[in-house]
Amino acid sequence: MSLSHSDPTYNDLLRTHPAVTADPQKGLMVGSVALSTLAEEVGTPCWVINAETLRLRAQLMQQAFTDASLPVTCHFAVKSQDNQACLTVLGQAGWGADVVSGGELERALAAGIPADKIVFSGVGKTDDELKLAITHDIAQVNVESAEELHRLNGLAQQMERTIRVSLRVNPDVDAKTHSKITTGRAEDKFGIAYTDIPSLYRTAQRDMQGLNVRGLAVHLGSQISTEEPFRQGYTQLAKMVTTLRQDGLSVEDIDCGGGLGITYRNEIAPAPAMLAQVMADIFGALDVNLRVEPGRWLSAPAGVLLSRVIDTKQGTHQFVILDAAMSELVRPAMYDSWHGILPVHLPDAEAATSPVDVVGPVCESSDTFAKQRMLPPLKRNDLVAILDAGAYGSTMSSTYNSRPFAAQIMVDGDQWAVIRPRQTLEDLLACEKTPHWFTQGA
Numbered sequence: 001m002s003l004s005h006s007d008p009t010y011n012d013l014l015r016t017h018p019a020v021t022a023d024p025q026k027g028l029m030v031g032s033v034a035l036s037t038l039a040e041e042v043g044t045p046c047w048v049i050n051a052e053t054l055r056l057r058a059q060l061m062q063q064a065f066t067d068a069s070l071p072v073t074c075h076f077a078v079k080s081q082d083n084q085a086c087l088t089v090l091g092q093a094g095w096g097a098d099v100v101s102g103g104e105l106e107r108a109l110a111a112g113i114p115a116d117k118i119v120f121s122g123v124g125k126t127d128d129e130l131k132l133a134i135t136h137d138i139a140q141v142n143v144e145s146a147e148e149l150h151r152l153n154g155l156a157q158q159m160e161r162t163i164r165v166s167l168r169v170n171p172d173v174d175a176k177t178h179s180k181i182t183t184g185r186a187e188d189k190f191g192i193a194y195t196d197i198p199s200l201y202r203t204a205q206r207d208m209q210g211l212n213v214r215g216l217a218v219h220l221g222s223q224i225s226t227e228e229p230f231r232q233g234y235t236q237l238a239k240m241v242t243t244l245r246q247d248g249l250s251v252e253d254i255d256c257g258g259g260l261g262i263t264y265r266n267e268i269a270p271a272p273a274m275l276a277q278v279m280a281d282i283f284g285a286l287d288v289n290l291r292v293e294p295g296r297w298l299s300a301p302a303g304v305l306l307s308r309v310i311d312t313k314q315g316t317h318q319f320v321i322l323d324a325a326m327s328e329l330v331r332p333a334m335y336d337s338w339h340g341i342l343p344v345h346l347p348d349a350e351a352a353t354s355p356v357d358v359v360g361p362v363c364e365s366s367d368t369f370a371k372q373r374m375l376p377p378l379k380r381n382d383l384v385a386i387l388d389a390g391a392y393g394s395t396m397s398s399t400y401n402s403r404p405f406a407a408q409i410m411v412d413g414d415q416w417a418v419i420r421p422r423q424t425l426e427d428l429l430a431c432e433k434t435p436h437w438f439t440q441g442a
């Protein structure tokens with residue numbers, strides 16, 4: 001988060017973030033709606049999602065696979081953005097869902113995504129979650145251990161059903177992204193060890209009556225910004241397909257996971273066309289059905305976190321204290337991640353920028369959105385938009401420091417609506433109970 005001369009300027013950020021535009025009179029806009037209007041009407045902090053951006057990115061990704069003549073089923077990773085309105089937009093664009101919990105499965109169904117377009121990944125699925133998947137006969141469960149495979153088979157047989165599964169392979173490939181979001185190294189908790197796959201797959205396909213074993217899945221990590229990890233991971237998978245087929249087993253499906261990175265700062269992020277090309281090169285001749293599970297690439301650039309300056313203060317550093325905090329957007333605190341920050345009022349072309357620390361009000365030094373960021377002057381009550389906040393923002397929010405969850409707004413052209421109201425303190429307290437022995441006789 002340190003000061004870098006290669007940091008994008010205000011204009012660079014605007015150019016690379018079409019979800020927001022600048023109007024000389026109204027300041028920053030999402031679609032045709034001024035962010036200042038949303039701040040007035042809904043209050044800050046709040047999340048603002050541009051439906052058009054989501055739709056466009058869904059289309060662009062599908063187009064990349066079409067251009068590569070690759071039939072791919074696209075499943076949106078719900079963990080990146082789980083709002084029902086966003087899932088509805090993507091469902092209407094023909095996308096399925098990738099879920100990692102019973103809650104996400106219920107959300108995807110509630111948004112109208114059909115069960116046969118839902119895949120269920122995740123390193124620890126409870127019996128209840130697996131039963132839910134069986135009950136709804138979802139597209140497939142990506143199984144992450146021998147133990148889970150046996151448990152799922154038992155549950156399906158008890159329910160007198162069968163369920164489609166793929167085995168998630170741990171290919172021992174380093175995705176060269178942040179260590180905390182790397183999932184395909186041997187030491188990571190995800191997937192089944194590469195060398196254990198052949199015997200487990202054989203047992204599952206030949207002997208487990210509750211399972212319809214379809215193929216293999218992989219997910220290497222998130223915010224992957226180079227082609228090489230995809231190439232390495234998928235090559236491992238393709239070799240495994242050959243091994244299994246040589247053993248007389250059938251492999252019909254390959255789930256390539258998600259992970260495609262975006263440009264937050266100055267990363268040269270790969271385009272979906274790169275992913276499509278790698279998949280075509282490696283799987284094109286294998287005669288398999290392909291799936292992908294991207295999240296961030298679709299949702300991150302579609303959303304901003306809108307916040308107001310509570311105060312500024314001059315210490316060793318100049319501080320700008322926002323009403324948004326790590327309780328809304330935890331990524332900078334958790335991964336030292338960099339997010340563009342734009343003042344909502346258009347800065348005077350003459351205004352000099354100076355280095356400031358942009359922080360939140362939470363009692364943690366890590367509650368810092370940016371250190372020594374070159375920004376035009378900001379004063380109390382000014383608004384700022386924190387960019388690329390549509391993924392792993394609201395879904396990772398907490399109520400730390402008794403801060404109720406922020407409102408979520410969707411803008412679609414000239415229309416806007418609150419799609420999740422701001423939680424109130426009453427909402428927060430309503431589900432808590434003080435044990436009866438404290439209140440008896442009071």
Ligand SMILES: Cc1ncc(COP(=O)(O)O)c(C=O)c1O
Pocket residue numbers: 077080098121122183219221222223257258259260293294295296297
């Ligand atoms: C199994 C699985 N699929 C898909 C994703 C989505 O990843 P991303 O948002 O990086 O595309 C994740 C998250 O890392 C995941 O764990």
Ligand SMILES: N[C@@H](CCCC[NH3+])C(=O)O
Pocket residue numbers: 079181222223331335391392396
């Ligand atoms: N939460 C991470 C991504 C993790 C993806 C889930 N496996 C982030 O904000 O970058």
